Amino acid sequence: xxxxxxxxxxxxxxxxxxxxxxxxxxxxxxxxxxxAASGGAAALATTGISLVSPALAQVSAARAPGEPRxxxxxxxxxxxxxxxxxxxxxxxxxxxxxxxxxxxxxxHHANDDADRMVKGDPGAESVFLWTREKKGVMRRxxxxxxxxGLGVHICTGPVAVRGAEPGDVLEVRILDVMPRPCANxxxxxxxxGSNAAANWxxxxxxxxxxxxxxxxxxxxxxxxxxxxxxARAVYNFKWVPVxxxxxxxxxxxxxxxxxVDHTKTQRNHGVLKNIRVPIRPHFGTMGLAPKEAxxxxxxxxxxxxxxxxxxxxxxxxxxxxxxAVPGAxxxxxxxxxxxxxxxxxxxxxxCSLTGTFQLILHKRADLGGTPLESLDFPMIETAEDWVMSxxxxxxxxxxxxxxxxxxxFAKSSIDLAMRDAFRKMRGFLMHAKGLTEDEAISLMSIAxxxxxxxxxxxxxxxxxxxxxxxxxxxxx
Amino acid sequence: xxxxxxxxxxxxxxxxxxxxxxxxxxxxxxxxxxxAASGGAAALATTGISLVSPALAQVSAARAPGEPRxxxxxxxxxxxxxxxxxxxxxxxxxxxxxxxxxxxxxxHHANDDADRMVKGDPGAESVFLWTREKKGVMRRxxxxxxxxGLGVHICTGPVAVRGAEPGDVLEVRILDVMPRPCANxxxxxxxxGSNAAANWxxxxxxxxxxxxxxxxxxxxxxxxxxxxxxARAVYNFKWVPVxxxxxxxxxxxxxxxxxVDHTKTQRNHGVLKNIRVPIRPHFGTMGLAPKEAxxxxxxxxxxxxxxxxxxxxxxxxxxxxxxAVPGAxxxxxxxxxxxxxxxxxxxxxxCSLTGTFQLILHKRADLGGTPLESLDFPMIETAEDWVMSxxxxxxxxxxxxxxxxxxxFAKSSIDLAMRDAFRKMRGFLMHAKGLTEDEAISLMSIAxxxxxxxxxxxxxxxxxxxxxxxxxxxxx
Numbered sequence: 001x002x003x004x005x006x007x008x009x010x011x012x013x014x015x016x017x018x019x020x021x022x023x024x025x026x027x028x029x030x031x032x033x034x035x036a037a038s039g040g041a042a043a044l045a046t047t048g049i050s051l052v053s054p055a056l057a058q059v060s061a062a063r064a065p066g067e068p069r070x071x072x073x074x075x076x077x078x079x080x081x082x083x084x085x086x087x088x089x090x091x092x093x094x095x096x097x098x099x100x101x102x103x104x105x106x107x108h109h110a111n112d113d114a115d116r117m118v119k120g121d122p123g124a125e126s127v128f129l130w131t132r133e134k135k136g137v138m139r140r141x142x143x144x145x146x147x148x149g150l151g152v153h154i155c156t157g158p159v160a161v162r163g164a165e166p167g168d169v170l171e172v173r174i175l176d177v178m179p180r181p182c183a184n185x186x187x188x189x190x191x192x193g194s195n196a197a198a199n200w201x202x203x204x205x206x207x208x209x210x211x212x213x214x215x216x217x218x219x220x221x222x223x224x225x226x227x228x229x230x231a232r233a234v235y236n237f238k239w240v241p242v243x244x245x246x247x248x249x250x251x252x253x254x255x256x257x258x259x260v261d262h263t264k265t266q267r268n269h270g271v272l273k274n275i276r277v278p279i280r281p282h283f284g285t286m287g288l289a290p291k292e293a294x295x296x297x298x299x300x301x302x303x304x305x306x307x308x309x310x311x312x313x314x315x316x317x318x319x320x321x322x323x324a325v326p327g328a329x330x331x332x333x334x335x336x337x338x339x340x341x342x343x344x345x346x347x348x349x350x351c352s353l354t355g356t357f358q359l360i361l362h363k364r365a366d367l368g369g370t371p372l373e374s375l376d377f378p379m380i381e382t383a384e385d386w387v388m389s390x391x392x393x394x395x396x397x398x399x400x401x402x403x404x405x406x407x408x409f410a411k412s413s414i415d416l417a418m419r420d421a422f423r424k425m426r427g428f429l430m431h432a433k434g435l436t437e438d439e440a441i442s443l444m445s446i447a448x449x450x451x452x453x454x455x456x457x458x459x460x461x462x463x464x465x466x467x468x469x470x471x472x473x474x475x476x
Numbered sequence: 477x478x479x480x481x482x483x484x485x486x487x488x489x490x491x492x493x494x495x496x497x498x499x500x501x502x503x504x505x506x507x508x509x510x511x512a513a514s515g516g517a518a519a520l521a522t523t524g525i526s527l528v529s530p531a532l533a534q535v536s537a538a539r540a541p542g543e544p545r546x547x548x549x550x551x552x553x554x555x556x557x558x559x560x561x562x563x564x565x566x567x568x569x570x571x572x573x574x575x576x577x578x579x580x581x582x583x584h585h586a587n588d589d590a591d592r593m594v595k596g597d598p599g600a601e602s603v604f605l606w607t608r609e610k611k612g613v614m615r616r617x618x619x620x621x622x623x624x625g626l627g628v629h630i631c632t633g634p635v636a637v638r639g640a641e642p643g644d645v646l647e648v649r650i651l652d653v654m655p656r657p658c659a660n661x662x663x664x665x666x667x668x669g670s671n672a673a674a675n676w677x678x679x680x681x682x683x684x685x686x687x688x689x690x691x692x693x694x695x696x697x698x699x700x701x702x703x704x705x706x707a708r709a710v711y712n713f714k715w716v717p718v719x720x721x722x723x724x725x726x727x728x729x730x731x732x733x734x735x736v737d738h739t740k741t742q743r744n745h746g747v748l749k750n751i752r753v754p755i756r757p758h759f760g761t762m763g764l765a766p767k768e769a770x771x772x773x774x775x776x777x778x779x780x781x782x783x784x785x786x787x788x789x790x791x792x793x794x795x796x797x798x799x800a801v802p803g804a805x806x807x808x809x810x811x812x813x814x815x816x817x818x819x820x821x822x823x824x825x826x827c828s829l830t831g832t833f834q835l836i837l838h839k840r841a842d843l844g845g846t847p848l849e850s851l852d853f854p855m856i857e858t859a860e861d862w863v864m865s866x867x868x869x870x871x872x873x874x875x876x877x878x879x880x881x882x883x884x885f886a887k888s889s890i891d892l893a894m895r896d897a898f899r900k901m902r903g904f905l906m907h908a909k910g911l912t913e914d915e916a917i918s919l920m921s922i923a924x925x926x927x928x929x930x931x932x933x934x935x936x937x938x939x940x941x942x943x944x945x946x947x948x949x950x951x952x
Contacts, residue, residue: 197917202898209913218918230949231922236914272915274949277923338922344898345921414890418928422678422820437685438712439748441673442694445821446707446814447753450928452894452938462928473706473752 051320051371051381051432052171052362059366063163064098068358071095075104075156075352077126080333082108083141083151083256085296085306087289087325091160094327097361101159102354104180105283105335108154108256109194109350113219115262116192117352120183124352127154128257132245140256142295142405149255150405151298153285153307157331159359164328167364169372170288172319172330172357177281179337180352181224191224193231193337193351196239199252201346202455215239215253217260218271220349222279222337231279231337231349233272237265277338281353282314284334287378291324292397293405298333300408300459303395305378309348309454310389310463311339312382320372320379323361330359341463343454371432377424384469388428389453390421390462409458417462421450425464433471443470527796527847527857527908528647528838535842539639540574544834547571551580551632551828553602556809558584559617559627559732561772561782563765563801567636570803573837577635578830580656581759581811584630584732585670585826589695591738592668593828596659600828603630604733608721616732618771618881625731626881627774629761629783633807635835640804643840645848646764648795648806648833653757655813656828657700667700669707669813669827672715675728677822678931691715691729693736694747696825698755698813706752707813707825713741753814757829758790760810763854767800768873769881774809776884776934779871781854785824785930786865786939787815788858796848796855799837806835817939819930847908853900856939864904864940865929866897872935885934893938897926901940909947919946 052060071093073079079092095101106124110117118124129136137154141147161170179191197203197216204213218236241251242258250258287305290296301308305321313319321328332355339348367373377394380387392412393399400407425448429440447470453461528536547569549555555568571577586593587604594600605612613630617623637646655667673679673692680689694712717727718734726734763781766772777784781797789795797804808831815824843849853870856863868888869875876883901924905916923946929937 195918195922197914197921201917201921202894203902203917203920206895206899207913208902216914216918218914220922232949233915233918236918272911272919275919275946276949277919277946278943340921340923341925341927342894343921344924344926345917347921349922414894414928418678418818418890418931419682423682426679426684435748437683438673438692438694439709441677441679441821442671442692442709442712443748443751443753444679445673445677445816445819445823446671446696446825447816448820449817450820451817452890452926452928455894467754470751470753473708473750 051379053370056362056366056370060097060360060362063363065096068098068100069096071099071101073101073103073156073159074123075106075127076123077129077136080106080127080137080154080156081331082137082139082154083147083149083298085155085287085289085298085331086294087291087329088294089158089289089329091158091327091329094160094162095359096162097359100356100358102356103156103159103332104354105156105333106154106352107193107335107350108152109196109347110352111257111259112194112196112217113192114259115184116182116187116219117194120185130245130257130259142297152256153298153334155285155298155331155333158289158329160327160329161359161361164323164361165326165364166291166324168323169362169367169375170321170323170328170330171360171362172286172321173360174313174315174317174355174357176356177315178354179222179224179281180354189223189225191222191351192234193220193222193349194218195220195345195349196253196347198346200456202342202344211238220277220337220351222349222351229279230276232276235267235269236271237267240264277349280311280314280338282311282336282339283332283353283355284309284336284339284348286313286319286332287330288321288323289325289329290397296397297405299457300396301389301391301457301461302397302459303377307334307457308378308389308461309339309343309457310380310387310461311336311341312380312387316383318381320375320381322375322377342452343456346456373431385465385467386428388421388424388464390417390424390464391459392416392420393459394420396459412458412460414452414455414460414462417460418450421462421464425466527855529846532838532842532846536573536836536838539839541572544574544576545572547575547577549577549579549632549635550599551582551603552599553605553612556582556603556613556630556632557807558613558615558630559623559625559774561631561763561765561774561807562770563767563805564770565634565765565805567634567803567805570636570638571835572638573835576832576834578832579632579808580830581632581809582630582828583669583811583826584628585672585823586828587733587735588670588672588693589668590735591660592658592663592695593670596661606721606733606735618773628732629774629810631761631774631807631809634765634805636803636805637835637837640799640837641802641840642767642800644799645838645843645851646797646799646804646806647836647838648762648797649836650789650791650793650831650833652832653791654830655698655700655757656830665699665701667698667827668710669696669698669825670694670823671696671821671825672729672823673821674823676932678818678820687714696753696813696827698825698827705755707755708752709748711743711745712747713743716740753825756787756790756814758787758812758815759808759829759831760785760812760815760824762789762795762808763806764797764799765801765805766873772873773881776872777865777867777937778873778935779853783810783933784854784865784937785815785819785933786856786863786937787812787817788856788863792859794857796851796857798851798853818928819932822932849907860945861941861943862904864897864900866893866900866938866940867935868892868896869935870896888934888936890928890931890936890938893936894926897938897940901942
């Protein structure tokens with residue numbers, strides 16, 4: 001019988017979730033069984049397997065009301081907000097700490113090839129619906145009126161976590177990530193994504209050949225069955241002006257979800273021939289609502305996460321976010337099949353994905369003396385690493401004043417983000433690992449890798465990575 | 477009998493080199509045996525295993541005069557130059573293309589703890605010798621007189637490659653890298669390194685605690701027997717003014733090889749307790765003599781390599797350098813036991829190492845149509861990746877004019893280096909891999925990782941990494 005391990009079983013999804021829930025129950029029972037009293041907690045804590053010590057896990061679990069529940073949040077015009085985070089949004093689902101939630105996400109680039117990424121998919125069709133008379137999602141962006149395209153990501157949510165308050169930390173475990181299969185029977189078993197070399201790309205004003213400047217969209221094919229761990233290009237095309245249903249002409253990609261008319265494009269097939277792009281499915285945008293403004297452009301990442309665009313935020317990773325508003329208000333979007341560090345041309349392989357998450361609330365009152373005390377930025381934990389997310393401006397909404405949402409696009413640099421990543425890693429090593437400043441600085445120079453997360457999201461990013469096993473000797 | 481695989485054999489080193497030479501002969505015979513004619517060459521070329529196609533390897537091998545020979549270049553006051561590259565230097569050894577050379581290198585930080593890194597080691601003692609009457613190596617740096625400390629790395633060499641001319645490419649294969657065992661019997665089986673959090677570090681003016689600013693040196697212990705793949709800290713100390721043998725006082729680390737007097741320092745033991753730093757032995761500085769000036773400061777990396785400070789330049793990696801002067805003039809130094817991307821505090825674990833290299837000359841006339849044609853920067857190949865080295869100024873000596881060697885220290889930024897790394901990776905994908913610009917830019921955004929090589933060497937660095945297996949599909 002399927003234990004959540006047989007994908008051909010008709011109830012595979014349910015069985016798998018049952019299995020996971022059971023796992024969680026067992027783990028929780030284990031924690032409650034006096035493990036801490038036996039001295040196991042102290043041993044585990046010093047090995048540094050997780051930022052959440054068994055003691056904190058136990059306290060946080062004890063605050064939860066009972067058995068964890070499963071929730072499902074599909075993506076459709078009723079469950080998404082487009083291009084912004086907002087503390088004003090009504091939650092689409094409310095969960096308890098410890099609950100699981102499966103969240104569908106849609107790429108905002110699906111209309112680059114609606115035939116492959118929208119057609120036949122009721123959720124995507126409802127979101128991308130745009131006729132002269134009706135727009136499935138009226139506001140796209142944080143600007144006035146129709147949002148002005150000041151923000152582009154389709155975000156599913158928000159998910160409210162009961163009891164979450166400013167000062168708490170929300171732990172988001174990414175248990176699974178799956179591509180969203182193409183609903184067009186012509187492409188059964190496949191999924192598709194779009195990579196737009198766009199006007200906000202690092203390359204845009206620095207081209208060697210052809211028309212300058214130009215925007216080029218490449219459509220990629222991903223295996224939705226899981227047999228192949230790589231993507232391949234299907235075709236590319238140069239952006240041609242798109243007339244939206246209101247009659248407005250868009251000579252460049254300046255508004256999200258523009259319906260590309262492929263009778264006017266020239267598709268080049270056979271591009272990137274025989275090249276296999278390793279897939280790294282992850283969520284480019286995931287985070288909580290900030291407290292600083294009612295509508296916050298989804299493009300620049302900030303202290304509550306958002307559009308971090310780090311490909312390490314995939315299956316097996318755990319995020320830790322500082323909660324800024326009541327309920328935390330988690331939203332997820334901007335799904336990517338793959339991205340390189342820097343996201344050079346402005347986008348990844350933008351490809352709809354579905355994730356399963358477990359959300360665990362850690363109350364401020366329980367954080368004293370733990371590595372999560374006073375956390376003020378989104379921290380990433382993978383199976384092997386801790387990753388600090390540095391930005392040009394750590395909280396640009398507060399740092400840059402009333403016009404922050406415009407100014408951030410002119411003021412970013414990698415140099416600034418490096419400075420922030422350095423400071424955050426130093427703080428982590430001093431506070432979470434108990435090192436002196438001199439110890440932390442030496443260790444950073446010899447064992448921490450600094451990489452360029454993205455140079456295309458307004459608030460540019462640098463991440464600092466340290467391997468967990470560096471601290472493994474502490475237990476022996 | 478030892479086949480070069482028994483480290484306890486008294487002739488282990490010779491047997492190992494015999495074994496390697498035999499391997500090389502077999503490989504060369506294989507290439508000459510009509511492999512290319514059989515179609516194997518074409519198949520291999522398209523898989524992208526190496527930048528050197530079998531055809532080019534065959535042509536280059538055919539130019540070599542005969543069986544490869546072994547050379548050994550020890551490190552001592554007669555075989556090193558300190559703090560600069562120079563086209564004026566007499567070669568310390570001359571080799572033919574295809575030859576092997578074992579090169580000893582010494583860290584310029586050995587005098588941070590002479591007891592552990594100099595004492596009893598005749599080579600190191602000859603180099604670091606500095607009394608009122610005599611200095612083992614008079615010039616340290618590219619400046620006038622005593623060199624002024626304008627450049628710090630002890631470089632062994634140069635090695636001249638017979639027949640090398642400007643426009644050629646020198647392939648340097650790093651076959652082996654071993655720590656230099658401590659010669660002090662008190663520390664048998666160990667090697668040591670120094671990490672200086674120095675005045676040129678990224679952190680220096682941005683400290684939280686204690687005396688500001690301050691320089692702190694941490695001494696690390698490395699297993700020289702090869703049983704442990706990690707280093708650990710032994711102690712640290714705050715820099716105290718050092719009086720050199722001429723009577724000059726150095727309140728900061730402003731001249732290389734200053735003899736630290738540990739009767740004046742306060743050593744803190746027990747630092748970084750239980751922390752295991754993974755070792756990544758590599759050469760921080762390796763490269764050819766530039767043509768632009770007679771004496772070139774060893775600190776800023778440039779188009780002929782030098783102080784790239786990328787930890788990937790270790791065992792198993794291959795470097796490709798553009799030859800700028802007759803004989804190529806390869807020098808190797810700045811050995812590191814480990815470094816993180818950014819080399820944040822100014823140094824790595826600076827630890828003397830010995831490397832074994834094979835040097836293969838590719839003549840300009842043979843490069844047409846190959847990926848190495850017109851190579852104008854140092855390219856790194858590892859077992860899995862191709863790595864492009866971007867700098868703030870790709871050839872700062874030419875880019876910044878007559879005062880380049882001073883100006884470079886004020887003009888660098890990660891943003892500039894990112895721009896250069898982008899352009900170099902684009903060029904690689906277009907010229908070596910035959911992609912269009914649009915293909916290259918899309919691939920860079922979804923599959924190339926940009927990292928921060930170093931922010932402490934004047935000419936700051938960003939590297940761009942692409943996995944070779946992305947192109948593996950081309951052969952199937």
